[in-house]
Amino acid sequence: MNVSVEATRQLIRLRGRSYVAFVFAPVVPIAGWLSDLDATLAGSPGFFVGKPVVLDLSAVDLSPLAITHLIKSIEARSIRVLGLEGVEPARLSIGMPPLLSGGRQCVVQDIEPEKPALREPTSLLLDAPVRSGQSIVFPDGDVTVLGAVSSGAEIVAGGSIHVYGALRGRAMAGVNGNASARIYCQKIEAELLAIDGYYHTAEQIDAALRGKPAQARLDGNALRITPLN
Numbered sequence: 001m002n003v004s005v006e007a008t009r010q011l012i013r014l015r016g017r018s019y020v021a022f023v024f025a026p027v028v029p030i031a032g033w034l035s036d037l038d039a040t041l042a043g044s045p046g047f048f049v050g051k052p053v054v055l056d057l058s059a060v061d062l063s064p065l066a067i068t069h070l071i072k073s074i075e076a077r078s079i080r081v082l083g084l085e086g087v088e089p090a091r092l093s094i095g096m097p098p099l100l101s102g103g104r105q106c107v108v109q110d111i112e113p114e115k116p117a118l119r120e121p122t123s124l125l126l127d128a129p130v131r132s133g134q135s136i137v138f139p140d141g142d143v144t145v146l147g148a149v150s151s152g153a154e155i156v157a158g159g160s161i162h163v164y165g166a167l168r169g170r171a172m173a174g175v176n177g178n179a180s181a182r183i184y185c186q187k188i189e190a191e192l193l194a195i196d197g198y199y200h201t202a203e204q205i206d207a208a209l210r211g212k213p214a215q216a217r218l219d220g221n222a223l224r225i226t227p228l229n
Contacts, residue, residue, distance in 0.1 A: 021052040021082060026070065027059050034073055041077060043201030044170065044192045048079045054100060058086025064093045071096065123159070130155065130169065139176055151191060160184070172199075174218075183216040184228060198223045 026033045041047065055071065062070065071081050083100035084092070092099060122141035130136060130145055132152035142159035153169035155161050158176040160183065167185035174181030174196040181195055188209055193200050193216045200216070200223050213228035 021054050022048065023054045023056050023085070024074070024081075025056040025059055030060070030062075030066075030070060037074075037077065040201065043203050046078070047170065047192065051079075052082040053079055054083050054085055055081050055097070056085045062087075062091070064091050064096075067091060068093065068096065124157075129165065132169070148187075149185075157181070170194075171216075173216075179218050185215075186213050186228075187211055188214040188225070193223065193225065195223055200225060 024037075053074075055074070057067065067084075067087065074081055081097045083097045085100055087099065089099055124136075124138040124141065124143045126136065126143070126145045126147070129147035130149045130153040132150040134150075134153045135156070136143060136154070137156040139156070139158040141157070142162065143155050143157040144162040144164070145155065146164050148165035149155060149163055149167050149169040149171065151168040154172070155163075155169070156172045156175055158181075159173065159178060160181045161171045161173045163171070163183075163185040165185070166187035166189055167183075168189045168191070170192040171183050171185075171190060172192075172194040173183050177196060179196045183193055183195065188205065189211060190205065191202050193205070195216060195218050198218060198221065205225055209225060209227065214225055215228045216223060216225045218224070
């Protein structure tokens, strides 16, 4: 008796997952830009380790050899380049990161163009301190911490960041292009503050403000840190 057995095929289940990627946009002279990168890394060592980084080359005109050298120079600083933007495919060579497309700075929900649906504001409340090594990423709105943010910890928010305690780690607000976002804390001792890509490292924070209540906001293209009255 012949027995026919039909094998059951397992379908691959695809899942979507998004990450916040940092975009480097080099400018000429490249040596000067790398020096500025070194200064940033000196103020916050290890900040980009394990973080996805995209290299936007739209502002420079580099040969394939120069692109390869630039990528190696960045990776020598313990920064891994996930992909490239703003460069012609013909300038890519074997071994380079892939050319990415479809990146966007903010999420736009357009259900009814003639009458856009209003999106309810969202927020994340953390009722415990954020310990060193923790990374809190919430791109959909504000983040409030009812405690301290330790050195070596980071908060990444699409909206504003409120810390009802000491801010000793890194805080990045408005990561989806929200220039009106702010950072508030009861005691500023931050390693890095950033709003919509504009940042200050610990060395750039006024010594007179350290250990005191403060807020950070954008004033045009400049990040301002002022006392919180």
